Amino acid sequence: MVLSRRASLGRIVAQGLVSATAAPSPLDAVENLLALQGQQASAIPWAIGVRCAGVSRAQVSVAFDSGALVRSWPMRGTVHVTSARDHHWLRRLLRHRSGAWERQALSLGLDEALVERAAQVACDLLEASPRGVSRADLVNAWESSGIDTVTASSSQTGLRRRHLVMRLHLDGLLAAGPLRAGEHLMIDAQVLPGAPGVAKGECGHEEALAVLAARYAWGHGPIGEADLARWTGLTVTEARRAIAQAREVGDSIGLPIAEFEGGLARSDLADLVEAHRDEARAVFALPSFDELHVGYRDRSCLTDRAGEALICPGANGMFRPIVVANGRVVAARSPGGELTFTEKGSSYAQEAQREMARWGDWLFEKRR
Numbered sequence: 001m002v003l004s005r006r007a008s009l010g011r012i013v014a015q016g017l018v019s020a021t022a023a024p025s026p027l028d029a030v031e032n033l034l035a036l037q038g039q040q041a042s043a044i045p046w047a048i049g050v051r052c053a054g055v056s057r058a059q060v061s062v063a064f065d066s067g068a069l070v071r072s073w074p075m076r077g078t079v080h081v082t083s084a085r086d087h088h089w090l091r092r093l094l095r096h097r098s099g100a101w102e103r104q105a106l107s108l109g110l111d112e113a114l115v116e117r118a119a120q121v122a123c124d125l126l127e128a129s130p131r132g133v134s135r136a137d138l139v140n141a142w143e144s145s146g147i148d149t150v151t152a153s154s155s156q157t158g159l160r161r162r163h164l165v166m167r168l169h170l171d172g173l174l175a176a177g178p179l180r181a182g183e184h185l186m187i188d189a190q191v192l193p194g195a196p197g198v199a200k201g202e203c204g205h206e207e208a209l210a211v212l213a214a215r216y217a218w219g220h221g222p223i224g225e226a227d228l229a230r231w232t233g234l235t236v237t238e239a240r241r242a243i244a245q246a247r248e249v250g251d252s253i254g255l256p257i258a259e260f261e262g263g264l265a266r267s268d269l270a271d272l273v274e275a276h277r278d279e280a281r282a283v284f285a286l287p288s289f290d291e292l293h294v295g296y297r298d299r300s301c302l303t304d305r306a307g308e309a310l311i312c313p314g315a316n317g318m319f320r321p322i323v324v325a326n327g328r329v330v331a332a333r334s335p336g337g338e339l340t341f342t343e344k345g346s347s348y349a350q351e352a353q354r355e356m357a358r359w360g361d362w363l364f365e366k367r368r
Helices: 005-014 026-033 041-049 057-065 084-097 099-107 112-128 135-144 159-170 205-220 225-232 236-244 246-252 269-275 305-311 349-363
Strands: 069-075 078-083 174-180 183-188 257-260 263-266 283-286 322-325 328-333 339-341
Touching: 005 205, 005 263, 005 269, 026 041, 026 057, 026 069, 026 078, 026 205, 041 057, 041 349, 057 069, 057 174, 069 084, 069 159, 078 084, 084 159, 084 205, 099 159, 112 135, 112 159, 112 183, 135 159, 135 183, 159 174, 205 225, 205 236, 205 246, 205 257, 205 263, 225 236, 236 246, 246 257, 257 269, 263 269, 283 349, 305 328, 322 349, 328 349, 339 349
Parallel strands: none
Antiparallel strands: 069 078, 069 174, 174 183, 257 263, 283 322, 322 328, 328 339
């Protein structure tokens, strides 16, 4: 079944892409979504800025420099941006779903003894440089300490290194924060707010999963159990249990949830869509890996198979910037900057070009 156009407009509104739901700050924009995919560092400021009211690129950088926002691997083996206060909560809540990744890490020789050595080197380095260190500085420190970060296979060069960095993030020792020369420097994650009781097997785990479902529905809805499972890496069974409790928990945390277009969403979404339908149907230029596209399993309200092929031509997980109009993807931008439209002679061509240029100017803080 294809989701309705109204479902797409609902997601646009819920994600803060219209004035009524736009966030006053980068921190609020990220916390509304709970987590925002951050695989491509250069796309992060745009993804945050487009969901804010009158925020500059510099203000996004300040949010990372101040420690309000961090970048890490809290779920699904994929880099995400979260608030500092959500980082350990989300990481610990979903840590039990990283078993397959841990087995791969072991196959690369990353046993506990080596990880402990690498962690100590990282802690020593950050003690000397508490404002953050680059990935290259960390790798150099490991190499200087006799820790081999490169696999024997030339086809896997860098894989062991990436797994070691990721393991220390998963363990809650590292996170990435301040932005320098296009790179988020690694910081000591142990200084971030803790999250006792939410890990698998702890007393608050099931309730925390319901909170996760409620927050995901609030900032992404309408959503279903398959969307939650895909977004978090939870099993469908876990997602189903969490969604079953989402309404009750949502009420208790001040995020009331209700049904909307066959899924769960914030309870006022129907009224918001009705009041801001024209804004939601406008033309939006969105970055690579944007949550409006990648934040769901079922994207049928946003695009079709032909549109997916434009967004990810190589079917290799590398998503392109997109243009959305009237709740549907109408174009994708190639690495060379050209827009390819889903329909020839698109009536949105001029406005799409203008929106892309506007956000390009914003990224480089140009004044028009």
